[in-house]
Amino acid sequence: MRRIALLFVIVAATIATIAPGAGAVGLYGIYWNPKADGSSEGWGAGLKYESGITPFVTIDGRFSYVTFPDDADDFSIIPFEATATVKLGTLYGGVGVGYYTFGGEEHPDGDFGWYLLAGISILPGPVSVFGEFKWQNLEPQDGVDLESYVFHIGASFGM
DSSP states (O other), rough: HHHHHHHHHHHHHHGGGGSSOOOOEEEHHHHOOOOOOOOOEEEEEEEEEEESSSSSEEEEEEEEEEEOOTTTOEEEEEEEEEEEEEETEEEEEEEEEEEEEEEEOOOOEEEEEEEEEEEESSSSSSSEEEEEEEEEEEEOOOOOOEEEEEEEEEEEEEE
């Protein structure tokens, strides 16, 4: 009887992980607004691949490019990010980490950062539209404070 009870507990604890959701590819536009006074705004585009672990939990990998056209040094950021999100209907929120490389004449060395993300996905199905707000904590070792508010608007295509 103990073995059956133990087996039941193990199955109940892992049942959600054996039925992952389908993957999706997303394309999105980016608006990056650093909080530091006098910093220019950035614009860019990104690509993400999202995979469901359970019906409520997803992970995704992201790659994007953001340029700051008003900056005199042609400053740019290339993020490589991973996000874990929890979905509640069309709303979702999560936390992510990333490695950020920088371009421009005078730029900091690449460094790690993290962020909090909140979003909404509408038109569920093979094609959905999403909007996201991200609070970005990014402070490269060179002493530059790049804490920012970031907005994403895009579409996801189910696979």
